[in-house]
Structures are given as structure tokens and as C-alpha cells.
Amino acid sequence: MESLFPIIAVTTGAAITATAVYALRWSSKHGQLRDFEKNAASIFDEKEPVGHPTDFFPQKRRKPKTTTPAT
């Protein structure tokens, strides 16, 4: 079994390197490496736009202001 270790190691290493090269080629071909600044905003959309925080402590709504009638 031990004699198989170098074969396993070399095969696994080659497969992982090949996958990394393929992943890089795929990303380049599919435009993943272009227009980074636009892509940085891809997690925002019209419902959760840039400039809109999305997490708050619960039960911290401000009470609506009461208006007093003019005297």
C-alpha cells in the first residue's frame, strides 16, 4: 500500500493543479476577471440597494413623534 502513496500524491496533486488552471481559464472566459468594481456591487439589488444597511438590533424602533396643537 505504501508504494501507492507517491502515485496517489502525484495524481491528486496533478488533478488539483489541473482544476485550478481550468477554474482560472473558465473565469477569464466568462468575464469573471473584468469590471471588478461593478462586480463588488453584485450583492446589492433594487430591494437592498447600496446605501441601505440591513441589520439592526430587534425592538429598537423609534416612537412616532407626537405633535402638540398650537395654542
Place this chain on the structure above:
Amino acid sequence: MSTTPNPAASINPGSPPDLAARAELSEIDASTRNPAVFFLCSSMLWLLAGTALALIASFKLHTPHFLGDLEWLTFGRARAAHLNTIIYGWSLNASFAVAFWLTARLSRSILRHAGILMAAGVFWNTGVTAGVLGILAGDSTSIEWLEFPAYAAPMLLVAYALIGAWAVITFRFGKSGHIYVSQWYILAALFWFPWLYSIAQIMLLLAPAHGTVQALVNWWFAHNLPGLWFTPIGLGAIYYFLPKVLGKPIHSYHLALLGFWSFAIFSGWTGAARLAGGPVPAWVVTAGIAAGFMMLLPVIVTAINYHLTMTGGFGALKFSPTLRFIVFGAFNYTLAGLIGSLQADRAISETLHFTHFTIAHAHQGMYAFFTMVMFGSIYYILPRLLLREWPSAMLIRVHFWTTATGATLYILALSIGGAIQGWMINALDAQGGLLHPQVLDIVKATLPWLFSRSIAGMLVTIGHLAFAVNFCWMLFRDPAAPRHTAPTLFHDPAETEEPS
């Protein structure tokens, strides 16, 4: 919205991948509800079990007779059971939930085939249960980070294979058009984990390598599991939640790219540096040390990117529970990365290796960084799954402050205690003899720091209990209680009052 008929059709390369339209976030969140809640509940239970075991192990180091009559809770078993419960029970369950919630959201695709994930969850938690009970019964393999007996591994591998298949399907049906940086990290981690776990299983348990190669494989695995699984999942979560909570894009996508690829290239090599001084080929250790120092690049680049993203937004820490945990975690990632690189140095390693300093470093990575990021992520995710808000803001604050204080105290105490321990072990007198030949003197010198660790552990336990109460309260609260209909938009900032 349409769904694919069955998993076989989803995997079939011949079937068209564009069956579904781009989904709304609330629709995606709803589709992840059952598996995500299942994994999160499991992780919560393992967190409590792991915390109890941690306290027992910690107490035994300064009060050895504590629970001394229970053979299944001897230090050797309790410590190994704690480590594996936290790694495979809490951390991996939580990271699976966060990873597939993020994957579904970032793919802009509803979660398909939830049954695959539910089956994976059952297999995974059965495997973890068998493994932990096996360790407590005395079946530990005694291989660090891989103490589960061999009979637990097949269940974990089956579970992981199911999760991997699900991830491929989700990625294939993604509608985002762009692979966001968080997805790079998550996809890479999903790819690395089976490689790490299967090679370690083969070379350490099924057909163990002989001699020092075993130690090399062990440290390759033990250093890479946090390095190539937990770290990318944690960083991926930060890259999503930090900009999302603040409402501003990450400062530099270029830096994110540089950080990711430099991390991917160097991280896998660093484990060998932990064997400096050991009877292993010198070039292996030297390669590990070089990689350890090269890790400064991704750590510093990522830290700069996070900091510049936060600039101008630190006020948000007052109103966002997620941000508090995430920022604390990100800060500790930077510190743990810098300290890890320093520890790779031979001279420093000579003093600090085999001391409590190593334990402090491991907890800074796995707790102060990863676990805190998971807490932050869960505070964001769970309300969107259950369409309810967290019941108690006070419990969230208790959770944050006790865990943050406890983790900081823990790391400081064991780092100082470990450094003192290392100096005492290595100190020589004028004649070149050992200055402290009695090991017991060195052990006694570490006692105050071990007590401090137990106090820190109790603080952390309080935090975990607060989290568990809030979690269960939220899960089981009256279903008739008002629900929010827009789970991705809880509050308008203008309506938010300053927390007390």
C-alpha cells in the same frame, strides 16, 4: 419559478441549466429554511455539549481530581471529545448552514433538492454522535483533529458527498451572472475539504503511513482543516456580511482577488512549519516556514480591505449585532494570521512550540475568528429563515460581551502562560544546564494562567447559554406572534434608536 424534476436531471450535463428565473432573496431564504434550520439546531446542540466538555477539560488541568472517578471523562477523553464536538459538531454544522445559505443567495437561485441536504444532515450528525461517543468510550484514534474512531468516518464522507453534489447543482443553476468573492472562498473550501479528509483518512487510519510521515500527514491535515475549510468559509461570510450590513460594496475587489489567490497558493503548505525541530526532512519544514511568512500577504491584504470597507461605518457597530461579531472575528483573523506567521519562525517556534501558546493560537483562529463570524452570520440568517426577529436584544448583548471578553481573556492568559512555559523549558543556567530541571516547577508556574482560562471559559459559557436561550425562544415562540413580511428589510435606519 420552476424547479427541476429530480436530482438526476439536475446533475445531467445534457439538461438545460436555465430552467429557473432569477429568484427574489426572500424566495431563496424561504427555500433554504428546513435544511438551514436543521443544521443550525444541530450546531447549537453540539456547541453546548462542546462547551461543557471544554469546561471539564479546562478544570482538570488545574484541579486534576475534578470528576476524577469517571473513566469516560478523563482529561484525554474529555479534551479530544471537546475538540471533535466543536470541530465536527458545532463548526462544520454551522459552516454548512452558512455556506449553503450564502451559496443559494449568491447564485440567485432557490435551493433545489432540500432532501439531499436533509439526508446529509442526518448522516453527518449520526457520524458525529458515533464519533463523540466512541471517543468517550475510549475508542479515540489519538490522532489530533482526527480522533473519531474509524467507524464514524464513512457516515461523514457520505454526508459530505451529498453536500458536494448539492453545491454543484446549485452552482450550475446559478442566475447571478457573476461569481462574487464569497463564492470563490466557499467553492474552494467545498473542493478542498474532501481532499483533506479522504487523504488523511487513507494515510492515517486505513493504511497508516509509517514513521514521521504520519506526523507530517497529521499536521498537514490538522493545520489545513482550519486553514482550507474554516478560514475560507469565515472569510467568505465576512466578504458578504460586512458590505451587506453596511450597505456599501467591499472597498477593493482587486485586493479581494489578490487575497484569495495568495491565500489559495500558500495556505496549504503552512502545516509543515509546526514540525520545526522534528525529525522530518528539513526542506519540508523550510517550505512550510516560507509559506507561513508568505501568508502575511493574504492576511494583510484582507485586513486592509476589511478596514477600508469599515471606514466611515464604525458607528454601525452600535446598531448591528451581526456587524459586532463579524468585525470582532475579522480583527482576530488578522491577529491570528500575523501570530501564525511569526510562529512559523524557527527561533520563535523553539520557545513557543509544545506550550499553551499553541492552544491560544488555535482558539484565536477557531473561536475568536471563525466561531464569532458564525455567530454574526446566524444573527443575520435566522430571522430571514423564520421571518421573526430575535426575541431579546439584551441576550444578544450578553452573548457578544461575554464571548468577546472571554475569548480575549482566554487568548491573553494562555499566550502569556505559554510564553512563560516555553522560556522556563528552554532556560539554561551559567553552566549550560537546565535552569528548571523539575517539570513540576514549570507546571506550577502555568497554574494561574490555567485558572484564568477556566474563568474565561465560564464567561464564554454564559454567552453560549444566552445565545441558546435566544435561539430556542425564537424557534419555539408563539407562531401567532406577528411576522415580518419583508424578511430582508427589518428596519429602516431612520427608525432605529440608539441602543442603550
